[in-house]
Amino acid sequence: SISLAGKTYVVMGVANKRSIAWGIAQSLDQSGARLIFTYAGERFEKPVRDLVATLDGNHELILPCDVTSDESVESCFASIKEEVGSIDGLAHCIAFAKTEELAGDFSDTSRDGFLLAQNISSYSLTVIAKHAKPLMTEGGSIVALTYIGGERVMPNYNVMGVAKASLEMSVRYLAADLGRHGIRVNAISSGPIRTLSAKGISGFNSILHEIEEKAPLHRNTTPEEVGDTAAFLFSDMSRGITGETIHVDSGYHVL
Ligand code: 0WD
Numbered sequence: 001s002i003s004l005a006g007k008t009y010v011v012m013g014v015a016n017k018r019s020i021a022w023g024i025a026q027s028l029d030q031s032g033a034r035l036i037f038t039y040a041g042e043r044f045e046k047p048v049r050d051l052v053a054t055l056d057g058n059h060e061l062i063l064p065c066d067v068t069s070d071e072s073v074e075s076c077f078a079s080i081k082e083e084v085g086s087i088d089g090l091a092h093c094i095a096f097a098k099t100e101e102l103a104g105d106f107s108d109t110s111r112d113g114f115l116l117a118q119n120i121s122s123y124s125l126t127v128i129a130k131h132a133k134p135l136m137t138e139g140g141s142i143v144a145l146t147y148i149g150g151e152r153v154m155p156n157y158n159v160m161g162v163a164k165a166s167l168e169m170s171v172r173y174l175a176a177d178l179g180r181h182g183i184r185v186n187a188i189s190s191g192p193i194r195t196l197s198a199k200g201i202s203g204f205n206s207i208l209h210e211i212e213e214k215a216p217l218h219r220n221t222t223p224e225e226v227g228d229t230a231a232f233l234f235s236d237m238s239r240g241i242t243g244e245t246i247h248v249d250s251g252y253h254v255l
Helices: 020-030 042-052 070-084 111-135 158-181 204-214 223-234
Strands: 008-012 034-039 062-064 089-092 140-146 183-190 245-248
Touching: 008 020, 020 034, 020 223, 034 042, 034 070, 042 062, 062 070, 070 111, 089 111, 111 140, 111 158, 140 158, 140 223, 158 183, 183 223, 223 245
Parallel strands: 008 034, 008 089, 034 062, 089 140, 140 183, 183 245
Antiparallel strands: none
16 A cells, blocks of 8 residues: 555544545555544544554544534634644545435425535535635645535435535535645545435435446446545655546546
């Protein structure tokens, strides 16, 4: 694996061992990086701490960060600054939409549901980048997770597809802004993976089945595959890449 020894990365969005963020954490841990974890709310603290204890490295900094609150994001990054000084990158693995908006007609999307999805799943990247930027004193790499439903209409992805389109465009604008500070910003468009969030998407099993049938590699994406691509995007091997969306989806996007 790629060596990231001596580097420090923030991993945001571990909910449980199925989380894509956890796949990323495992890859980075194996690369020798130091990791800082953030979780959404109190109920995630214990599970995240228990999981982190199973990694090889000693990653003791585990902080709350609710991305819907400017104060929470600000105090999270203030704590990170106090504890470690600088960071080399950040993985944004955060999304949310109301379950009732992930089924049925898109035209029935409520104003509240639309804004909630944009707030947590898209705007969060910008506010996080704003607070992480001063900590990336030696340059850095920001990685966000997206899905093909942000590029084309996928059944039931609805309001989240619009949020992902907004997230992907935010990646490009942030890349343009932060490049002069040596900070790269990219997205990984992951194939569908059975996680807590995926449970909310109506008809998810048939999507997994379709990938096995039709995708060039005829198998589903694993969190480890996404994790290894994130490690590449955090490493110097990807130093010429910014503003990009890399598909880690068994090639499904070419169809
Ligand atoms: O098929 C999939 N699972 C795919 C997921 C395919 C392609 C992309 N993705 C994306 C998701 O949209 C998301 O951006 O990957 C990212 C990670 O999602 P995941 O690993 O599928 O889902 P999960 O394990 O549920 O983690 C998402 C986490 C939350 O868990 P909860 O149970 O709270 O929804 O997002 C975090 C939280 O940890 N989150 C928040 N974090 C901070 N502040 C907030 C918040 N307000 N809300 C949710």
